[in-house]
Amino acid sequence: MAHPAEDVRPPTMADVAREAGVSHQTVSRVLSGHPNVRAATREQVTRAVEQLGYRRNSAARALVTRRTRTLGVIAVNTALYGPASTLTGLQEAAREQGYLVSTVSLRTGEGQGLKSAIDHLASWGVEGVVAITPQRSHVQALAELDAPFPVVTVEGGHQLDLPGVSLDQELGARMVTEHLLAAGHSTVWHVAGPDDWLESEARTAGWRAVLEESGITPPRVLTGDWSPLSGYRAGQELAGFALARRGATPVTAVFVANDQMALGVLRALREAGIRTPGQVAVAGFDDIPEAEYFPPPLTTVRQDFAAIGRRSIGLLVDHIEGRARKAEHLLVEPQLIMRASTRPSGDD
Amino acid sequence: MAHPAEDVRPPTMADVAREAGVSHQTVSRVLSGHPNVRAATREQVTRAVEQLGYRRNSAARALVTRRTRTLGVIAVNTALYGPASTLTGLQEAAREQGYLVSTVSLRTGEGQGLKSAIDHLASWGVEGVVAITPQRSHVQALAELDAPFPVVTVEGGHQLDLPGVSLDQELGARMVTEHLLAAGHSTVWHVAGPDDWLESEARTAGWRAVLEESGITPPRVLTGDWSPLSGYRAGQELAGFALARRGATPVTAVFVANDQMALGVLRALREAGIRTPGQVAVAGFDDIPEAEYFPPPLTTVRQDFAAIGRRSIGLLVDHIEGRARKAEHLLVEPQLIMRASTRPSGDD
DNA sequence: AACAGAATTGTGAGCGTTAACAATCAGAGG
DNA sequence: CCTCTGATTGTTAACGCTCACAATTCTGTT
DSSP, X not given: OOOOOSSOOOOOHHHHHHHHTSOHHHHHHHHTXXXXXXXXXXXXXXXXXXHHTOOOOHHHHHHHHOOOOEEEEEEEOTTSHHHHHHHHHHHHHHHHTTOXXXXXXXXSOOHHXXXXXXXXXXXXXXXXXXXXXXXXXXXXXXXXXXXXXXXXXXXXXXXXXXXXXXXXXXXXXHHHHHHHHHTTOSOOEEEEOOTTBHHHHHHHHXXXXXXXXXXXXXXXXXXXOSSHHHHHHHHHHHHHHHHHOSSXXXXXXXXXXXXXXXXXXXXXXXXTTOOTTTTOXXXXXXXXXXXXXXXXOOBEEEOOHHHHHHHHHHHHHHHHTTXXXXXXXXXXXXXXXXXXXXXXXXXX | OOOOOSSOOXXXXXXXXXXXXXXXXXXXXXXXXXXXXXXXXXXXXXXXXXXXTOOOOHHHHHHHHOOOOEEEEEEEOTTSHHHHXXXXXXXXXXXXXXXXXXXXXXSSOOHHHHHHHHHHHHHTTOSEEEEEOOBHHHHHHHHHHOOSSOEEEESOOSXXXXXXXXXXXXXXXXXXXXXXXXXXXXXXXXXXXXXXXXXXXXXXXXXXXXHHHTTOOOOOOEEOOSSHXXXXXXXXXXXXXXXXXXXXXXXXXXXXXXXXXXXXXXXXXXXXXXXXXXXXXXXXXXXXGGGGGSSSOOBEEEOOHHHHHHHHHHHHHHHXXXXXXXXXXXXXXXXXXXXXXXXXXXXX
């Protein structure tokens, strides 16, 4: 069809203009939906555009408008269910608003990696960044980095003056703990996430607050690293307490800070011959798709990750387009999902 | 420090040139590592760059070089463990090669959505696209779309003339099936993924081939949609067969096409009072992090998602930079992970 | 029919960079 | 001391688009 030219450049606006018999500026107007163009002209231009398969050159556009319409995302641990789901919601929202999303995944997320990720994105001219960096140290590093564009955190806490979106982790933890107490347990044990994580802290805080409000001295906190293995280890320890019996605090209910660790806890209890929820009730956090099929189906807290993604983009775009002023922090409501693992009547 | 100007533009190359007392072209040379610059000059320029906090404008650069150094990724179902892990590997690799990665997530991924995703990326000038679109219909649509840049598929099969990277799904399925037969089972049942997925097809094909080579007539295939729920349903059906007993083919071993469905199968069997692996052995595919903690720990096939991501970027960049000619298709080796769910001695 | 005013279209400049080429400078050789 | 070569630096012109403004064409009045 085309001539056998070697280096066929894509058509430019001038080509379209020639084809349509108008000036390049008119083509530009048509393409950006300017109202003052005669219908017939618009029609001609549109036809020429289609015929040539023309596409505006975004680099040229960005050069003159100083708007790249590109957003950056920095995320740690994107293979996990939570961050991955947030990313999806975020990308959809960005695309709806006409932005392109460029993602940088960090594996461990040292402060160093963070800086270079920001640099990487900055050098491509992103107009803003969403940082899914749930560790306290990251948020700290971010705040100190002082990027040349707005940065919105996800699960970044609200201590620092960065705008952000979070699930109300503390509320979620309260809901679980209250649920367990209401089921008649005299206390609730807790397997927490790693220390540096804001989510761990908030979940632990919610759990502790409920116990203290009920006049119960919180038992010692066990700590994991979010992995099933670490949950398994914690579960073994709990099983020991549960069976020892003479120990001070009875183990009849456990709030585990995420579902993956809860899976490990469940296995450890099972292996120790302890029935769930008959002898020990277990609850998790996140509501990963597998949770409903755990042995037994897991009571947990559902996070609306998609909403978190959407709202973070909303917030970021507000900042970019100058609609938002301060370091606002949005909270998304969690939802308690009750399943067999905490059912009082259950005996499995 | 700075004047109270309203619209402070970022410094340009000319600013740096002035500051360093050289021409903008020299600055350009320093920044792009051109050899013919005197060390002293280079030094001055570097200092000026740092002092002004200068950054090259990527839009201007892209405009003149016609290289955006941006890659696009189109992915369906990015919240799942597999695609999410692939994405991570892919992003790391791209960044190492100096490319920016822009991702578009499709929820369901109709052919229509695919086209608009490609358009979205194209209008931002990506130089190539990796498509993680494991459904046959998507790949078909992609091949017909005839994008203005190279497209590499992940798990896209090799029928069409698109270059791609896949796990050797068929080999993985063979390994599992052979493992089960070797354990003494007279046949192996199969819970497959949805019809349109190439991964389903390949896994089913591998399973079928092994049975037929062993002179065994493959039992009827049950089909799920990758979700734990669908696995649960299939598991109920299998439990029925297993207990009915008089039915033709005994149910003592099941190869489930992914780990999530296997979780559902395990629950259904457990609820029916069938012991795993004692009465029925179960194997999955993917090796999600939870698999090791399933009741019982699941025998499965590990995919090196990170490698898949890395190699797909390698292939794409080869095409972009003109090093690759044909529609090469790379296969990544799977690895059989044997756990309790298929242990012959086991009786739990 | 003539004119104001709006609607529509065209013209030229400039966005910040790299590529191509021209100019200058340093050191080697005669 | 001068010429010549290669290393180093500078100059100018794109790249493809939008913005600001100028020019033109329509309207509807008087």
